[in-house]
Amino acid sequence: MTDRRHLLRRALSTLATLAVPAATIVAPAPAAAQAWPAKPVRLIVPAAAGAAPDVIARLLAERLGAAWGQSLIVDNRPGAGGIPGMSALARSANDGYTLGFVPAAMGTITPLVYRNPQFNPETELTSVATVGTSPLVLVTAAGSGITSLTDLAKAAKARPGQLNFAAPQPNSLPHLAGELMAKSGNLALYTVPYPGPPQAVSAVLAGDVTLTADGLPGLLPHIRAGRLKALAVTSGQRLPGLDIPTVAETFPGYELVGWFQILAPTGTPQPVIDKVNAEVNRILATPEIVSRLGELGIYPRRDSVAGAREFFASQQKAMRRLVAELGVQAQ
Structure with a gap:
């Protein structure tokens, strides 16, 4: 008799568990979203310290670090059309702890005008957020x-x-x-x-x-x-x-602007990319940053991740067309 009661209790317990609505069973969030950033993040800037890209990158790095409670270490890699910085970014681990602050020329012109740019933005890098146009x-x-x-x-x-x-x-x-x-x-x-x-x-x-x-x-x-x-x-x-x-x-059809994006190595966890995009867009909406960027001739552009990638692809296409139209030869 005791065994029967024990088996009945176990059966009722199992049925109760199965009766719990599916909506109440919450899968744990990916580890990258829970823990990131658990240590300092490196921000590669393919420009010299004090140059315009560096000034803007440090402005963002300070506020991102404050929001996340972790330092963003600006790593300046100037020279050769940005190749040292861009190639270092492309070859970095895609664990979310290396990002790049990339100007238009380094992201879309350098791969076209150098015979050996040492990085491929289409296969090795991905857009995370658009900072603004210049x-x-x-x-x-x-x-x-x-x-x-x-x-x-x-x-x-x-x-x-x-x-x-x-x-x-x-x-x-x-x-x-x-x-x-x-x-x-x-x-x-x-x-x-x-x-x-x-x-x-x-x-x-x-x-x-x-x-x-x-x-x-x-x-x-x-x-x-x-x-x-x-x-x-x-x-x-x-x-x-x-x-x-x-x-x-005066000359209809002309348009050409600079811009800045945050890029990451291909394969960087999507939860990290989404988190960076959301925080960058939040910062770009603050009056203080809008005013400061305006002083630097930067007009904020708060794209979604998909929008940032579409913008980068459109700029790649425009630069290919421009380089071909001007007859620029790779060196």
Whole structure:
């Protein structure tokens, strides 16, 4: 009798367990989502300390670290079109503890203009979040007598071969922006290469070259001081608070902007990617960061993970088309 009662109790217990609604049985979250980050995260920046990408990366790193209770260690890997940093990112463990803060040129131009870029963004890297876009500005010296792209076109026609463009680093985004503008307007401009934007801007200020292109942060002080004249912005629309026409207003169809994304090695756990994306987007919505990025000429763009990947793919396609159109040869 005792055995029968014992068996009956066991049967009733089993039935009670099976009767629990499925919705109440919760599977444990993946370990990556529960524990990450359990230690400091490395943020590779393929640019020198103090450069614009580094400044923005550190701004985000500080706030991400505070939110997660773990340090984000900025690892600067400058040089060679960003190859040292990008290849290090591509070869890092995909455990979520290495991320990259990647400018447009390093992510989409370098793989096209170097014979051996040492990384493949399509197979080795994945987009996590888009930080923002960064339009370029075409400028000339205030005393050049050129006040618009229409003036530039007239001067180029009147003095063929005498006007020139200071290219900050060969095949950089500002260089390609200038070449595309010249092609769009059928302007005969002679390109003069310079080591970087500061040298190119100095050459324009000295009157050695006619114009150059760069991001807003390096140009605004000279524009506001009246030393440089802003001819046009490379974005599709005029920028808030700045009365500068777009290139497209003179040469229809023109648009080319820089941007910044956070990338990770392919295979990084999806829960980690989702967490980084959500936190970056939260930070980009805060008034303090919007204001600070605005000072740096960055316009926040809060994409979903899927949106960030679609944006990166669209930029890859646009850069392939641009490089082919300009006839740029890999070196």
